[in-house]
Amino acid sequence: MVNLTIDDKQVTAPKTATIYEAAKLNGVNIPILCHDKKLKPFGACRMCLVEVEQMKGRQIPACTTPVTEGMIIRTSTPDIIKARKMVLELLLLNHPLDCPVCDKAGDCDLQNLTYEYKVDSNRFADEKFHHQIDYNNPLIERDMNRCVLCGKCARICDEIVGFGALTFINRGIETKIGCEFEEGLNCEFCGSCISVCPVGSLLARPFKFKARFWSLTKQKSVCGYCGTGCNLTLGVKDNKVLTTLYDENQGFHNGQLCVRGRFGYQFINSDQRLTSPLIRTNGRLMECTWEEALTAVASRLTGGNSVAALATPRLTNEELFLFKKMMLDNVGSSNFDHSAGYAHAALTEGFSRSLGASASPATILDVQKTDLLLVVKTDSYETHPVIGFEINMGVKNKGIKLNIISDKRGKLSKLPGANTLVHSPGSEVAVLNAIAKSILDQKLTDGSASSIPGYAELEKALAAFTPEAVAASSGISADSIKKIAKDYASAEKALILFPVGQSYPGHNQEMASAVANLVILTGKIGKEGCGVLCMSEKSNSQGAVDMGFYAQNGGMNSLQILDACKNGTVKTLFIVGENPVVSYPNGANVKAALDAVDFLVVTELFMTDTAAMADVVLPACSFAEKEGTFTSTDRRVQYVKPAIRKDVKCKTDFEILSALITKLGGQAPSSPASVFAEIAANTSGYAGMSYINLQNNGAFAPVNVTPKLVASKAAPAVSAESGKLAMVTGSTLYHSGTLSQFGEGPMHVCPEAYVEMSRNDAARYKITEKDLVTVSSSTGSIKLKAKVTPRMPEGVVYIPYHFSETPVNAIWNGSAVTVVSIAK
Amino acid sequence: MSDAVAQQAAEQEPVIDLSIADAIIDKYIDMSGNLMPVLQAAQDEYGYIPRCVADHIAERLNVYPSQIYGVLTFYAQFHLKPRGKFIIRVCVGTACHVQGAPRIVETFFDKIGIGHAETTPDLRFTFEKVACLGACGMAPLAMVNDSTYGGMTVQKVDDIIADYSKRPLK
Secondary structure (H helix, E strand, O other), X not given: XXXXXXXXXXXXXXXXXEHHHHHHHOOXXXXXXXXXXXXXXXXXXXXXXXXXHHHOOOEEEOOOOEOOOOOEEEOOOHHHHHHXXXXXHHHHHHOOOOHHHOOOOOOOHHHHHHHHOOOXXXXXOOOOOOOOOEOOOOOEEEOHHHOOOOOHHHHHHHHHHOOOOOEEEOXXXXXXXXXXXXXXXXXXXXXXXXXXXXXXXXXXXXXXXXXXXXXXXXXXXXXXXXXXXXXXXXXXXXXXXXXXXXXXXXXXOXXXXXXXXXXXXXXXXXXXXXXXXXXXXXXXXXXOOHHHXXXXXXXXXXXXXXXXXXXXXXXXXXXXXXXXXXHHHHHOOOOEEEXXXXXXXXXXXXXXXXXXXXXXXXXHHHHHHOOEEEEEOOHHHXXXXXXXHHHHHHXXXXXXXXXXXXXXXXXXXXXXXXXXXXXXXXXXXXXXXXXXXXXXXXXXXXXXXXXXXXXXXXXXXHXXXXXXXXXXXXXXXXXXXXXXXXXXXXXXXXXXXXXXXXXXXXXXXXXXXXXXHHHHHOOOOOOXXXXXXXXXXXXXXXXXXXXXXXXXXXXXXXXXXXXXXXXXXXXXXEEEOOOHHHHOOOHHHHHHHHHHOOEEEEEEOOOOOOHHHOOEEEEOOOHHHOOEEEXXXXXXXXXXXXXXXXXXXXXXXXXXXXXXXXXXXXXXXXXXXXXXXXXXXXXXXXXXXXXXHHOOOXXXXXXXXXXXXXXXXXXXXXXXXXXXEEEEEEOOOOOXXXXXXXXXXXXXXXXXXXXXXXXXXXXXXXXXXXXXXXXEEOOEEEEEEEEEOOOXXXXXXXXXXXXXXXXXXXXXXXXXXXXXXXXX | OOHHHHHHHHHHOOOOOHHHXXXXXXXXXXXXXXXXXXXXXXXXXXXXXXXXXXXXXXHHHOOOHHHXXXXXXXXXXXXXXXXXXXXXXXXXXXXXXXXXXXXXXXXXXXXXXXXXXXXXXXXXXXXXXXXXXXXXXXXXXXXXXXXXXXXXXXXXXXXXXXXXXXXXXX
């Protein structure tokens, strides 16, 4: 700490602080335009000028000058005020004063500072700029006429997002912010640039002319898409969510969001939302009353194990807990599951056998605290973009070594110093085993590793996974495997990340154990910046596991339930929020099962392909309309409260389940809070939590680890015969499950499925970008557009899984790698 | 632009040989701060930086395409359009201005039909006004590539154009 004087007040500040930070810490506000706490100091706008006595009273920028012992700083002398006024006058010289039609008005730093410094006239005069406004994309509007050249957009796009879409173009008075060759913006549309823009140069187009900033009510919430658990501020007016607002102090991510979080909110107020219960009469779904619908459903929830349930892990913990309780106590069935079963197997089977807990021991906060990252699949960026930002910042600012094991390259492999090992599809577990084998061979294990249960068995099982043997099947050289083993084991702190989800069937219990073995063998667990983080797919995937909403004690898992529907063992299927017709493997089989089952109840927000097959459809509520808790992938339990009032004709899943429990003769809970109290009392790690102490930033449920080494079986590598290609599926950046199809933002940017292939394969099949091609496997064929990119290795194609129009499950039966042929 | 026109435009675009760029990149790939030398060498080879070369350099050097464009537009030394074989520069600095540079500029405009920083369609001439060529004693001054023409007159403009129009393009 250093001692200094700010505006005649004796204060202290950390050694590393700048004058701006020291002042802020001590309650002195210095105006800024170009500074953001998340970005590196830049010093472009000269608004933060202060006087430092030791510097002969010169005016120096507070945001770039570090504090020193005994500094005497004055932040608002008459001279300083005069200088700031002049800066504003100069900025307003070119800035159009179109505030009445600017969406930024009310939230505009330039407007606020102009007001604060009473700049009511300008001594200068100049022509305004006449830059063309970039309307080329549906999400972000760029009006360079309003730009003050603070560079925040270009810097955040580089420093945090790592995309680099924007930059300074030209020189001197002609300088502007733009994209390469003056093109329109064509990026991943996370909107980070919008969030930091101090003026109205970058605006969210979906929000244009929707509401004045000051008329919005700000409602804090938690994003309903992936498992990262990002915090959101929803801008609400007239009971409608109109936009997401930026709050730099929100969450571990400082308000940073991805395209889904920022632009995917429209599904909440979509006019496609279901607003009435529907019951199938004479083959058609007809509107009915809640009483009719619930009575019909309750009458079919009898017969014990002939009733089965599938729920989406986007439900709250309270709803999942209640659902499970209803199934066990009131229905008498243990057949319930979520996410196609295998999507959570890494946690429920893999981690629980290897680590003694069905949760990840590391948290997202460890990403920036580690020395070395081992990331399985470059898709990690696409499934969890905000964790991707953390990786990017760690690699660029803290020099974290990044190693990637993946079947394709991606944005992560472009980070400085990234070491990407591209393996043949489906061989990731074998590669992880080979790394473990190499760690043993090179004697790089932690001192206590040999005393951990399972060591001898693992050593024996790994004998087949010599780096040389795996090199042959995986396509990664033995030397690379040995090097990565050495780097990983010798790093003081190392963290492994891998995504799981319905589109990653290979990321199962075997991968989880293979990864856990590396962690345990090298003793990289239980320390800050160490361990493993399994990145779960949906907003409450970890919660669903914690609540135990999966097949246990002889209950059937998702895929078994569907088979049982087909053979008649299951007579009633209760689906809450899942859309298996599109997202589960082998679509034809799912449809046959749903056709065959006697009675299908679907609780949904939208008329999905699954809901369309139901006998009763119940309209439910989104995350913005209910109270409850979500557990993020790193087991942070966060509280959400309704941001808007729900439609009177809809019920939350909590209300639906409560009503059904009453109808089944049970005792319905009084409120989500009472259910959470029960959860806190019965769930390991949740003890002591309550809605009150979760209000701010939530709380981590600790994970207690009992390590055990478990030999994991590697699937045999799949090699496509000549003339065929290996197809892998996955999540694309803009989407999450099938829900994001109802978010206008994601659909504007990525409206349909595509098949991504390498340039060489494209040339071989004479396919060019956007050609309509037919991809066929042994189970069927689909037609989709081609996308030719440099990131795909030869012989491998990639198809994302989210889309109802062209569901990949027409050609995919749930195997990690599918052999396909492709024709134009 | 209709598809047919776009097709035609694409056909007229000269084919760029990226292997030249690859050779340059290979030479500098391991050097830190290699973007400027690569761009300079590429401009020496191609005469300007074609779009596809910029994109190729971005991909190979793992630099954002936007960043390359930022560099290309910041420095006056880089050109984004093909340049003529003969670069005509007319000084419009103070000394040349008072000695009649505006008339010389106008005459060039009239005779070769292109304005400042433009290039004739046959890629013979590129015309540029420059602030000062550092030889005010010879005002008004013009240069064609490395040859200097002092005491310019309207007549001399004709002579220069006639002279360089006769020279072979290849």
